[in-house]
Amino acid sequence: MSLIITDECINCDVCEPECPNEAISQGEEIYVIDPGKCTECVGHYDEPQCVQVCPVDCIPKDKNYVETEEELMEKYLVLTGQL
Numbered sequence: 001m002s003l004i005i006t007d008e009c010i011n012c013d014v015c016e017p018e019c020p021n022e023a024i025s026q027g028e029e030i031y032v033i034d035p036g037k038c039t040e041c042v043g044h045y046d047e048p049q050c051v052q053v054c055p056v057d058c059i060p061k062d063k064n065y066v067e068t069e070e071e072l073m074e075k076y077l078v079l080t081g082q083l
Contacts, residue, residue: 002035003048004062015050015059021079024050035065042069043076 005015009030016024016031021044023037033050040061041048051059067075077083 001061002038002065006058008058018049020044039076042072
């Protein structure tokens with residue numbers, strides 16, 4: 001699954017620089033995650049870095065974008081030019 005930032009976001013700016021895929025950007029009111037770029041850090045780290053640094057725990061899995069570990073790895077390979 002991709003991750004999503006909920007409206008509990010306090011715009012603290014710590015998640016954006018942690019994303020290795022540059023999937024996080026400032027939205028109209030809060031930060032947003034591009035599901036086309038989010039791999040939950042598969043291929044980069046063992047755990048999603050944005051979730052690790054978020055002080056308000058507002059980054060759950062996005063049930064609208066269900067992906068298997070294999071699909072996330074394939075997306076990682078495409079995004080990094082390895083496939």
